Amino acid sequence: MNSNKTVLITGATSGIGFELARLFAKERYNMILVSRDIEKLEETAIILTNEGASDIIIIAKDLAVWHAAAEIYEITRKRGIKIDVLVNDAGMGEFGYFSDTDLEKELDIIQLNISSVVHLTKLYLRDMIKGRGGKILQLASVAAYQPTPRLAVYAATKAFVLSFSDALGAELRETNVTVTTLIPGATDTDFFHKAGMEHTKAAHHTEDPALVAQIGYKALMKGEAHAFAPGVRQEVFKSSLLPNRHVAIMAEKQMEEEDDSNED
Numbered sequence: 176m177n178s179n180k181t182v183l184i185t186g187a188t189s190g191i192g193f194e195l196a197r198l199f200a201k202e203r204y205n206m207i208l209v210s211r212d213i214e215k216l217e218e219t220a221i222i223l224t225n226e227g228a229s230d231i232i233i234i235a236k237d238l239a240v241w242h243a244a245a246e247i248y249e250i251t252r253k254r255g256i257k258i259d260v261l262v263n264d265a266g267m268g269e270f271g272y273f274s275d276t277d278l279e280k281e282l283d284i285i286q287l288n289i290s291s292v293v294h295l296t297k298l299y300l301r302d303m304i305k306g307r308g309g310k311i312l313q314l315a316s317v318a319a320y321q322p323t324p325r326l327a328v329y330a331a332t333k334a335f336v337l338s339f340s341d342a343l344g345a346e347l348r349e350t351n352v353t354v355t356t357l358i359p360g361a362t363d364t365d366f367f368h369k370a371g372m373e374h375t376k377a378a379h380h381t382e383d384p385a386l387v388a389q390i391g392y393k394a395l396m397k398g399e400a401h402a403f404a405p406g407v408r409q410e411v412f413k414s415s416l417l418p419n420r421h422v423a424i425m426a427e428k429q430m431e432e433e434d435d436s437n438e439d
């Protein structure tokens with residue numbers, strides 16, 4: 176590989192993950208890109224190479240499959256690649272009342288948003304501690320602080336990511352490995368379409384993914400514990416003042432239909 180540093184990014188082909196990947200490309204990182212769609216990975220690798228990335232390896236894996244994380248680790252281990260930065264970005268939601276939503280899809284979401292994050296973090300963290308240190312970026316969400324009706328499983332997975340990452344960051348404070356959690360609010364990506372919630376208020380009031388990525392990247396490089404997207408810190412503060420059930424009722428408002436008649 177050409178450059179000194181290597182980043183592994185899951186979910187690098189779209190949205191926040193793609194914008195994060197562009198920032199690493201600018202800094203001439205070697206990159207390992209992971210998502211499911213091989214064609215999108217190939218297209219993304221071309222874009223990132225044009226934007227300055229050094230060597231790029233693409234790995235098409237479905238992180239909702241329990242052994243995917245170990246397979247990704249094996250691929251990099253066999254090639255002797257040391258990961259300096261791990262970005263656990265890939266994630267999905269599923270909109271709807273829990274009594275109606277598809278259980279299999281939700282179990283996949285738990286595997287993707289929680290288990291694969293724990294698994295990849297475990298495998299690469301051990302090497303980082305033994306080796307030259309490292310940085311880990313975890314994607315949580317404002318939903319981590321807000322139990323969210325009609326997005327109940329997703330919000331709970333993000334609460335896990337936040338809790339896990341804060342505990343891990345504290346465990347590692349005397350080491351040269353840092354853990355940063357990025358906390359976006361609603362962001363203008365394919366997330367809402369994939370979750371079946373394009374019609375909701377949340378999907379109509381979104382932040383630029385490039386800005387969210389920049390905020391996350393800066394905090395990651397400084398080794399900060401948290402990176403809040405614009406407006407999120409205030410929402411988190413409001414949520415901290417109320418009992419969880421009230422927070423859930425407040426969050427539910429964002430899951431209501433957007434009144435399109437207000438739009439131009």
Ligand SMILES: NC(=O)c1ccc[n+]([C@@H]2O[C@H](COP(=O)([O-])OP(=O)(O)OC[C@H]3O[C@@H](n4cnc5c(N)ncnc54)[C@H](OP(=O)(O)O)[C@@H]3O)[C@@H](O)[C@H]2O)c1
Binds near residue numbers: 192209
């Ligand atoms: N957008 C928001 O409003 C928002 C707010 C807070 C937090 N977040 C979090 O931000 C992260 C990125 O989401 P985004 O909004 O950028 O969504 P996105 O545009 O839909 O991008 C998701 C990325 O993850 C990959 N991915 C999805 N399922 C996968 C799987 N099973 N295995 C491997 N890769 C998979 C996707 O590629 P393939 O589909 O080709 O696999 C894509 O590259 C997620 O963790 C999300 O929960 C988003």
